[in-house]
Amino acid sequence: MEGIVATNKKDQIKPKRRFVNVTLPRDYSIGFRFVSFLIVALLLCGVGVGLLVASTSRNYLRQQSLQNNLNQATLAASYASNYIAAIEAHVKVFATRPDIVQAILNGTASQLQPTLTSFIQLQTSLNGVGITNPNGILLTNSTAGSTTIGQSYAGNDWFQEVVSTKQPYLSLPKLAQINNIPIETYAVPILDDHGQIIAILSAGISLKELSNAIVNIGYNTTTQAVLIDTRGSGLIIANKNPALLLTPVAGDNQAINQVLAGGNGSLVTTGSNGKQDLTGFAAVTGLPWGILVITPSSSAYSILNSLMQRASIYVVLIVLLSVILGVLLVLSVTRPLNRLIADTKIIGSGNLDIKLETNRKDEVGALSRAFNDMTNNLKTIMVSRDELAAEVSDRKQAEEKLRETNEYLENLFNYANAPIIVWNNQFTIVRFNHAFEVLTGRAAGDVVGKSIDILFPPSQKETSMDLIRATTTGERWDTAEISILRQDGSLRTVLWNSASVLASDGKTRVATIAQGQDITVRIQSLKSLKESEERYRTLFESAIDGILIADLATRQFKYANPSICEMLGYTQEELTRMGVMDIHPPESIEDNLAKFGALARGELKMVTVPCLRKDRTIIFANISAVKAIIDGKECNIGFFDDVTERRLVAQEREKIAKELAEKNTELERFTYTVSHDLKSPLVTVKTFLGYLKHDIAAADPLLIEKDMLFMNSAADKMGKLLEELLEMSRVGRIANLPVNVTFNELIEDTLGNTAGRIEEKGVKVRLHKEPVTLFGDRTRLVEIWQNLVENAVKFMGDQPAPQIDIGVEQRENGTVFFVRDNGIGIEPKYQAKLFNLFEKLNPKMEGTGMGLAIAKRIVELYQGKIWVESKGLGEGTCFFFTLPGALKDKKKGV
Amino acid sequence: MNMKGEPIVILVVEDDPAHVEIIRRNFEASRLANRLISVEDGQAALDYLFRKGEYNNQAKYPMPNLILLDLRLPKVDGLEVLKIIKSDQMLTKIPVVILTTSAAEADMVKAYEHHANSFLVKPVDFTQFSKLMETFGYYWVAWNQYPQDL
Secondary structure, three states: OOOOOOOOOOOOOOOOOOOOOOOOOOOHHHHHHHHHHHHHHHHHHHHHHHHHHHHHHHHHHHHHHHHHHHHHHHHHHHHHHHHHHHHHHHHHHHHHHHHHHHHHHHOHHHEEEEEEHHHHHOOOOOOEEEEOOOOOOOEOOOOOOOOOOOOEOOOOOOHHHHHHOOOOEEEEEEEEEOOOOOOEEEEEEOOOOOEEEEEEEEEEEEEEHHHHHHHOOOOOOOEEEEEEEEOOOEEEEEEOOOOHOOOOOOOOHHHHHHHOOOEEEEEEEEEEOOEEEEEEEEEEOOOEEEEEEEEEEEHHOHHHHHHHHHHHHHHHHHHHHHHHHHHHHHHHHHHHHHHHHHHHHHHHHOOOOOOOOOOOOOOHHHHHHHHHHOOOOOHHHHHHHHHHHHHHHHHHHHHHHHHHHHHHHHHHHHHHHOOOEEEEOOOOEEEEEEEHHHHHHOOOOHHHHHHHHOOOOOHHHHHHHHHHHHHHOOOOOOOOOEEEEEEOOEEEEEEEEEEEEEEOOOOEEEEEEEEEOOOOOHHHHHHHHHHHHHHHHHHHHOOOEEEEEOOOOOOOEEEOOOOHHHHOOOOHHHHHHHHHHHHHHHHHHHHHHHHHHHHHHOOOOOOOEEEEEOOOOEEEEEEEEEEEEOOEEEEEEEEEEEEEHHHHHHHHHHHHHHHHHHHHHHHHHHHHHHHHHHHHHHHHHHHHHHHHHHHHHHHHHHHHHHHHHHHHHHHHHHHHHHHHHHHHHHHHHOOOOOEEEEHHHHHHHHHHHHHHOOOHHOEEEEEEEOEEEEOOHHHHHHHHHHHHHHHHHHHHOOOOOOEEEEEEEOOOOOEEEEEEEOOOOHHHHHHHOOOOOOOOOOOOOOOOOOOHHHHHHHHHOOOEEEEEEEEOOOEEEEEOOOOOOHHHHHHOOO | OOOOOOOEEEEEEOOOOHHHHHHHHHHHHHHOEEEEEEOOHHHHHHHHHHOHHHHOOOOOOOOOEEEEEEOOOOOHHHHHHHHHHHHHHHHHHHHHHEEOOOOOOOHHHHHHHHOOOOEEEEOOOOOHHHHHHHHHHHHHHHHHOOOOOO
C-alpha cells in the first residue's frame, strides 16, 4: 500500500488515500512561469543561430556553384577545341594527298568518289566531303550517284573565303537537312606545286557528337550548358532544347557579352525569366565559339532550403518537449509536498499510527522521517507504561521454569550412559558423572578437584593435555581420540566431543564439558576384522585357481583375482566391468547357464564349461562355486580351474585308444580270417585226399575226378589267398618314392591294367578328366582305382549296356574321387561290411574279398575315407573316396 | 530217421561247396535216413527259416529239426544268424550246432553266449572228419529228441 504502513492493531481504521480530498494550492504557477521563460529564451537563441547559419551557407553555396560552373565551362571549351582541331587536321592532310592532287590535275576528279566515301567512313563526325573546282562547281563528293554534281557552290561563304584567303575556313553554322543538327563546313584549298588553287575540299562537320558531350555537362539536372558561335551576335549551336538551335543568344546580360568578346569567368546573372542564374563561361581556343554553363540560383540553394525546413520542425518539437518536461518537473515537486501537508493534518488530529512515506531521498523525505520519529517517541511513552506490569509476572514464571530445567539437567548428567566430565580453566576436574566412574573405576569424590592429567596413561599424557589445552582457545572437538587409564591399570580408547561452558555474559569461558564414547571393543574387533580380511585377500590374490565374484542378481563381476585375469587374458579393471555373459562363447552360454543352475542348487559339485578369453580363444575350466554375502549383496564366488590342456591330453588319449582299438579289431579279424579261411581249403584237400583213396580203391572214375576237382579248387583258393595277404601286408609300407602324378595319368594306368577284363565284358568306360595333380606312390594309387574298376566289372550282372564312370567332384570339404557303375548294386544293409578283410557277399564269385579292403587301406594311408553309395539291388554302385594326404603334399614334389 | 522212424531235416549253412559235399557224403555213408538241405550264406539261412521269397514252400523247404551252422558266412555272419534264431520265440527251439573251421576261443565263447547248442571244429584229417560226422550222426540223428510242434 503506497505511502502507508498499517499498524498491528486490528481495529485500526485505515486512513483514506489523500488524492481524493486534497486540492493543489494556487501558487503552483510559479513553476510554470519559470518554464515559460526558459522556452522563450531557447526559441530566440535557436532562431538567431539558424539565420546566421543560413546566410553564411548561401554565400558559400553561391561561390561553390559559380566556381563549379566556370570549371565545367573551361573543361567543355577545351574538349570542343581539341575535338574540332582533330577533324581539321585530318581534312587538311587529306587535301594534300598526292593521288587527290594528281586526279584533279589530270581532270579525273570525278573518279575520286570511292576515295572520298572511304575517308568519311573513317571520320564518323563528318557528314560528307566534296571537291569543287576553282569556279565553285562540284566535281565529286562522298555520295555515290549524287545529284548535286555539277551544281555551283560559288555563293557559299566557305567558297568565297577560301578563294580569297587561300586558307582553310570554318563556315557559319546551318542545320543539316537530314537530321536537323547543326553542321559547320570546313573548307580547305587544294593547291598545285606553284601554290595555285586547283580545287576546294569541303567537309561537313556534324556537331551532334560534340553537342551531346557538352549538353550533358553539369553537376545537377537544372544546370544547362550552351555552345555558342560567337560570330555576329552569337548563335546557339548546342543546347538541350533543340528548338533553340541556331537562334541568337537571348538577353543581353553581362555573361553573354563577355562570352561574345571571348572572355572567361563567372557571374550572377538575371535570366530572361527574371530569375537569378549562376553562370560560368569560357571561350573555345582557336574557334569563334564560347560556352555558357548556367545553374538557376533556386536549384543551387535547394539543399539549404530543405535543411531550413527540417530545422524548423525540430525547433517546434523541442519546444513541445520542453513544455511537457516543465509540467512534469513542477508536478514532481508539488505532489509530495501536498501529500505531506495532508498526512500531517491527520497526525495533528491525534492518529499516531499513521506512518509517513520516508523512502524519498530528497528534502521532502527528510522532513517525513523527522515527523515519523516524533510520532514514534510519542507512542513508546504510551506503551511502556502498560507493559511494565506484565513483565513482572513473566519473570516469576521464568524463574520457576529455570529451576525445573536445572534439576532435569542434573539428573541427565548423573545418570547418562555416556561418561561426561567438566573441567575448569586450570584443567582441574569439576564434575565427573556416574558413567565416568564406571569407565575409570574411580569414584567422583576421589578425582574432583584434581588435575585432569591423572586420567591419562603416562606415555600419552603430553599429547592428551595438548588436546585439552586446545579447548581453552574455544576449540570444539567433534571426535578427539584420547585414551583413559583405569584405576586397575588397563587402557580404554575413548572418542570425545567437547563444548565450552560460558558465563552468563555468553562470552567468557568458565569450563569445558566433554562427553566420551568407549570404543575399545570396537577398535579391537576392527583390528581383527582387518587381519582376517588381510588373510583372505592374500588367499584370493595368490590362489592358483581363478576366482571371480559375481553379483547374483545382475551377474556382473565385483572382484577378480590375478589367476583368473591370466586365465582369461583380461585385466582386473576390465573384468570388474564385465559380467557372466561376457566370458563364455555365445553358442554355449545357454548350456553353461543350465550347468551353473545345477551348481547353485547343489546338484553338481563342479561343472566343466568353455570360457571365452579376451583374444577370442576358448579354454575349458572346471568351475565350482559358493554363495556369500559381499558388500551387502548376495554373490557367487566362482573358482576356475583351467583344464584345457588336460582335456586336450585326454581327448588325444581317447583318440589314440580308439585308433588302437580299431587296429586291434582289424588284427583280430585278420588272425580270425587267416585261421578260418586258410584252414578251410586245407580241410577240403585233406578230406578229399581220404575220399580219393577210397574212390581209387573202388575204381569209381566219376568220383575220382570230382574229388580231384574239389582239391584243385581248394589249392587254387589257398594260393590266391596267400598272394593277396602278401599284397595286403605290402600296403602298409610305401615302397616307391612319392611323385607328382595327374589324375588322368593314374586313370590311364588303371585302364591299361584292366583292359582285358573290361573288353571281355564289353564295358564302356567314361572318363571325366579333371586337372588334378596328386603326390604319392604311383603304383599304390593306381591300385585303388584298379580294385574299384575290377569290382565294378565283376558285379556288372546281366546289365545289357554296362558302363563305368570315373571322375572327380569338388565338394565343400575337399576333392572327392568316384567310380560309378550301373551293375547289380548293393543292398544298404551290407554296405558297412563291404570293406572288411576277406568279406565276400557272394561266395560263388571269384576272388578272396580282399580288393576293397586293400583299396581302403591305401586310401587310409593318404588320410582319406572311402564309402559306397547304392540305392540297392539293380541300382548300380558308386564308390567315393578322398585322398587329402596326396593332395596336400603335392607342392613338395619336383 | 529218429527213434519213431521219421526223417530228421537238417539245414546246413555252409558257403564252401566242398565242405557241403563232405558233410553230405558222411551222412550218406552213415546210412542214417534223413534229409539234408544246404544254403550258402547267412541271409539265405534267415530267409529259409522265416520262409521268405522262394523258401515260402512248406513241402519243398520244411522247417529243419537241426541246424548245422558255419560261423564265417557271406552277407550275414554265422554269429548274427545264431543271435537271430535264438532270439526268435519259435526258432529258438531248434538246436543249432556250430560247425566251423576256426578253433578260436573267442568264437566259441561268443557262440555259447548266444545259446549255441553245440560247438564243433572241422578236423584237418579225413579219418577224424569222418569219425566226427559218424558220431554226430548217431548222437544228433539217432538219439537226440526234438520237439514235435515246429
